[in-house]
Amino acid sequence: MDEKTELLDPPRSRTSNARLYLAVFSAVLGNFSFGYSLVYPSPVIPQLKNNANPRLNMDTEQIAWFGSIFTLGAAAGGLGAMLLNDLIGRKVSIMVSAVPSSVGYIVMGAAQATWMLHLGRFLTGIAGGMTAASIPVYISEISHPKVRGTLGSCPQVTAVFGALSLYALGLVLPWRWLAVVGEFPALLMLLLLCFMPHSPRYLVACGQQEKALKSLKWLRGQNSDFMTEFNRIELSLASQGKIQWSDLTIPFYYKPILISTLMRFLQQMTGITPVLVFLEPIFQKTNVSLEPKYDAALVGLVRLLSVAIAATLMDKAGRKVLLYTSGFLMFLSTLTMTMYSHTSQCPSGNSTGSMLATDLLANNGASAYSSVTLIPLISTMVFIFGYAMGWGPITWLLMSEILPLGARGTTSGLCVLVSWLTAFVLTHVFMHVVEAYGLFVPFLFFSVVCVVNIIFTAACVPETRNRSLEEIENYFRTGRTFTIIDG
Numbered sequence: 296m297d298e299k300t301e302l303l304d305p306p307r308s309r310t311s312n313a314r315l316y317l318a319v320f321s322a323v324l325g326n327f328s329f330g331y332s333l334v335y336p337s338p339v340i341p342q343l344k345n346n347a348n349p350r351l352n353m354d355t356e357q358i359a360w361f362g363s364i365f366t367l368g369a370a371a372g373g374l375g376a377m378l379l380n381d382l383i384g385r386k387v388s389i390m391v392s393a394v395p396s397s398v399g400y401i402v403m404g405a406a407q408a409t410w411m412l413h414l415g416r417f418l419t420g421i422a423g424g425m426t427a428a429s430i431p432v433y434i435s436e437i438s439h440p441k442v443r444g445t446l447g448s449c450p451q452v453t454a455v456f457g458a459l460s461l462y463a464l465g466l467v468l469p470w471r472w473l474a475v476v477g478e479f480p481a482l483l484m485l486l487l488l489c490f491m492p493h494s495p496r497y498l499v500a501c502g503q504q505e506k507a508l509k510s511l512k513w514l515r516g517q518n519s520d521f522m523t524e525f526n527r528i529e530l531s532l533a534s535q536g537k538i539q540w541s542d543l544t545i546p547f548y549y550k551p552i553l554i555s556t557l558m559r560f561l562q563q564m565t566g567i568t569p570v571l572v573f574l575e576p577i578f579q580k581t582n583v584s585l586e587p588k589y590d591a592a593l594v595g596l597v598r599l600l601s602v603a604i605a606a607t608l609m610d611k612a613g614r615k616v617l618l619y620t621s622g623f624l625m626f627l628s629t630l631t632m633t634m635y636s637h638t639s640q641c642p643s644g645n646s647t648g649s650m651l652a653t654d655l656l657a658n659n660g661a662s663a664y665s666s667v668t669l670i671p672l673i674s675t676m677v678f679i680f681g682y683a684m685g686w687g688p689i690t691w692l693l694m695s696e697i698l699p700l701g702a703r704g705t706t707s708g709l710c711v712l713v714s715w716l717t718a719f720v721l722t723h724v725f726m727h728v729v730e731a732y733g734l735f736v737p738f739l740f741f742s743v744v745c746v747v748n749i750i751f752t753a754a755c756v757p758e759t760r761n762r763s764l765e766e767i768e769n770y771f772r773t774g775r776t777f778t779i780i781d782g
Contacts, residue, residue, distance in 0.1 A: 311516030312442060318491045318514065319446050322433055324484035325389050325426035326450040328396055330457025331477055332419040334571075335403075336362045338465025339473065343412075350408045357409050359723070364413055366568070366719040368395075368420020369427065373711025376428035381705055384501075385433035385494050389426060389484070396422035396481040404474035415474070422481065427691075428711040435695035436494040437514055439524070440763050444609030447692035451602045451683065459595040496764070499528050524763075531765040547772045551697040552706050554755050558690045559710040561748050563717040565625055566741040567682050569725035570675065580734055581636060581671035597676050601683035613760040614689050618752045621685020626745035628678035629738045635670050636734035686748065696759045699768055 340361065343353055353361060372392070379388040399418030406412045430450050438446045457480070464473055492514060498507035508525055515521040570577065571594070605617060698706050728737050759767050 309516070310439065310519040314516070315437060315439075315442070315446075315514050317487075318437055319434055319449055321484060321487035321491050322386075322389055322430050323449045323453040324480050324487070325392055325422075325430055326453040327457040327460075328419075328477070328480040328484070329423040329426050330454030331461045331480065332396070332399075332416075332423055332457075333365060333454075334458045334461050335365075335416070335419070335473065335477070337462065339470040342470045348407070351406065351412070353409055357413075360413060361409075361416060363719060363722050365416050365420035365423065366715045366722065368417040368422075369424035370420075370712050370715040370719065371417075372421040372424020372426075373428045373708045373715060374424075375421070375708070376425045376711065377705045377708025379425070380429055380432065380708060384497050385429050385436065386488055386491060387493075388429040389433060390488050392422040392425035392429070393481040393485040394422075395419065395425075397478055400474045400477040404471050406471075419477075424711050424715060427714075428708045431691045431695040432698075432707050433494055435692070435764065436496045437492070439515070440761050443696070444614070444692065444760060445606050447695065448602060448606040448609050448688040450691060451688035452599070452606060455595065455598045455602055455683070459599060462595055495525070496528055496532070499525075499532050504529070527763065527765045531768055547768075548699055548702060551699060551771050552702065552709075555694040555698055555706065555710050556713055557751065558693060558756070559714040560717055561744065561751060562686050562690045563714050563721060564741075564744045565682065565686060565748065566629070566721060566725070566737065566744070567679075567687070568718040569722045569737075570678065573722075573726060577675065577734065578671065580729070581632075593676070594679055597679050598683045601680040602688055605684045605688050609689070609692070609760075613758050614693060615752055615756060615758050617685040618689055618756065619685075619749060621681045621687075621689075622745050622749040622752065624681030624684070625678055625686070626742055626749070628674040628681065629742035629745060631674040632671060632678075632738040633735045633742055635674070636738060693756065693759065696762075696764065697757065697767055697771070699771070 336358075340353070340358055343351055346352055372395075376388055379391065383391070395418040399415040399422065401415075402411050402418065403415030406415065427450075431447065434446050434449065435443060461473065464476060468476070492510035493506070495507040495511040495514070498504075498510060507528070508521075511521045511525050511528075512519075515524070608617060694707060694710050725737055757767070757770060762770075
């Protein structure tokens with residue numbers, strides 16, 4: 296090969312992404328299962344109301360627990376991931392999640408009493424919490440900067456696909472068969488991950504340099520400059536050492552941990568979980584007439600569209616731009632819902648609202664009434680679109696990017712624990728507040744949270760687009776620049 300050819304096509308400089316994509320696909324099957332499990336009650340509850348077995352019939356309180364106990368399981372799964380991520384590794388932690396998922400669906404598929412359904416939901420929640428804490432970290436650590444943003448949004452995309460699959464299958468399958476189908480994504484994930492490599496950064500942290508180099512070479516390809524990346528990983532880890540409790544007073548550790556934890560807390564405080572769980576009651580209380588099956592499908596399509604847009608823009612527009620856009624759209628939609636529900640018919644018997652609805656029907660007819668009720672429908676769609684475009688996927692991605700490697704496994708579990716405990720509390724409180732004060736109170740609260748989120752993004756969140764994990768770590772170490780420590 297002559298000198299001119301070498302300049303045009305230098306050796307060991309081309310990164311192949313094929314195997315990386317395969318590893319990511321294998322992992323995010325766990326998120327597909329998570330999305331499927333999260334919305335499992337949607338088609339199941341109507342079927343159970345008409346079930347011939349009286350031991351499977353649910354009253355309002357049992358239905359509430361059937362829907363919300365998943366979040367408690369997810370919190371427990373996040374707590375377990377805090378220990379397992381660093382003890383057995385990210386990949387094996389994801390694989391372990393297939394156990395509670397499979398057992399949970401077996402229990403629900405064979406259920407003869409409501410306690411079995413609740414137990415199954417709790418077990419699938421544990422699996423969801425484990426995957427939520429482990430998969431983003433695994434993807435972040437095996438990806439390179441040019442594709443990490445796009446691949447980091449894949450967990451959200453596949454979770455939405457899982458939910459859409461459940462909605463579609465719920466139209467044609469009885470609830471027991473839905474549980475049987477739920478077995479397959481987790482089992483396929485378990486099978487494929489057996490052939491995928493561990494995270495190179497985790498292996499280096501465990502002192503297994505030879506395996507780490509082999510893993511990185513497999514992910515990047517023979518002709519890539521994987522040695523340079525490997526040396527940077529080693530250098531970054533050598534500068535950290537093992538994390539101790541006393542290290543949590545150092546800005547390098549506590550700043551990214553606080554940012555990640557607060558982002559997960561603020562994400563749930565926007566009200567996304569109670570809005571999704573109680574979407575049909577919200578539409579009923581705002582006089583929106585929409586069949587539940589079409590309602591669920593419409594919401595799922597909006598979520599899918601928005602996460603797809605986020606995936607394409609993540610590495611182009613940047614994380615902060617999408618967070619700003621997401622927060623602003625959510626603020627507009629929740630503020631609109633606040634104003635609409637405060638001036639129209641509400642559950643607490645607002646006479647002004649009742650008169651408004653009656654006047655609209657009397658003066659303008661049914662068509663005008665329908666036009667007015669499009670406001671909460673469009674507002675809810677914009678809310679879900681905004682969330683899934685930014686504050687949904689990016690909070691998971693940033694968590695996996697900015698947490699220091701020495702604390703990444705443990706603190707990612709902490710973030711999931713905080714997230715799902717917050718979701719559980721909000722979901723249980725939401726309908727009580729609505730019945731006591733009306734819809735405008737929680738939506739006013741959510742709009743204030745969205746403003747806080749925008750301010751938090753501006754003040755605390757770093758832009759990580761096109762930055763290696765080592766550059767991001769050094770940003771928090773120096774507090775100034777995204778650089779690699781030399782020597």
